[in-house]
Amino acid sequence: MSDDSSSVAGHGCTTSDLAFADHDHSHCTSDVLARAEALAKASGARLTPVRRRVLEILLEEHKALGAYDVLQRLAAEGFGNQPPVAYRALEFLVDQGFAHRVRRLNAFTACMHPGEAHAPAFLICKTCAIVAEAPAEAVRAALDAAAKDLGFAIERTNIEALGLCPACQGQAA
Amino acid sequence: MSDDSSSVAGHGCTTSDLAFADHDHSHCTSDVLARAEALAKASGARLTPVRRRVLEILLEEHKALGAYDVLQRLAAEGFGNQPPVAYRALEFLVDQGFAHRVRRLNAFTACMHPGEAHAPAFLICKTCAIVAEAPAEAVRAALDAAAKDLGFAIERTNIEALGLCPACQGQAA
């Protein structure tokens, strides 16, 4: 069952079991981008050229990028080349739920489930730096329970894990 | 020594139900510090004056401190006044499990359960900036399960939540 070019029909790397698998990433990119555009249109948020391009860049790389990495690419394409240009676009994407901030890496990554109201957990390979967005509803539920015991009201979470992805585990052995 | 509210008998703010409660924090400080010293002695790690003082500072504040905050206090007491002094001591404490890094705040906080091999989750109040270290064994277990499904091997985690502590929820209402 190769996911090679035969249309992923709504799946692709948005399904978590492909997070670390080889796959035709262009499907994920176009799929997610299309959904983001639809969501923006629906909500009235303005997915302008810079913002859209930043999202594309994050999707193309399929890994976490620092704001300055993004900025460099933007500048090379004729957009502004000062930090706020990148930070503002990234902030917009995060606010809209189109991207996530990975604090451990001081970096940003495209959200693979825009609009799906999910609780992301990031699995960061310390060797190859790939970042997978794992489904974390159960994790979030446990965290909510722990917070509730203390009377704490959670608004936003950052759940991140550093370790080895399947491929790099093999190489380490 | 002697304090007004006498003795928490081995408990104090190391018990999670006191995380947000008023309490005589000097007990937590001395208790945790003593345990850290014992652990260091047992493992051969050298809890030198700077390192010990940094741990004390973190304990005294009972909140997350930035490296430069710590550095300022160190410098005022005659220790070195350059960033590496603080960063190295903090790194040692984190490596030993005597402190944790709170990435969301670019800050560090004393561990309230040194040597207990726990999975901390940090609850950060966005209003008063207090940070509570919540027990998160269940959270960690859920995260391990999610990672296992993807074949990812977790080594370290950062689980953080931003929201409102009980006191600030009251004020907000």
Add this chain to the structure above:
DNA sequence: ATATGAATGTTATATCATAACACGTCAAGG
């Protein structure tokens, strides 16, 4: 006492992030 490695101190610089203001665009109301 002295060789060794660890810890500390220092200089310098790298990296990440935001405040504040200027300019252009575009749509709503005069």
Add this chain to the structure above:
DNA sequence: CCTTGACGTGTTATGATATAACATTCATAT
């Protein structure tokens, strides 16, 4: 029309966080 106000973008400048590299001191074991 043409103004006005909100928003987005671009710019300058600076602030905040973090580490590399090297010099010096200290503890310890011989």
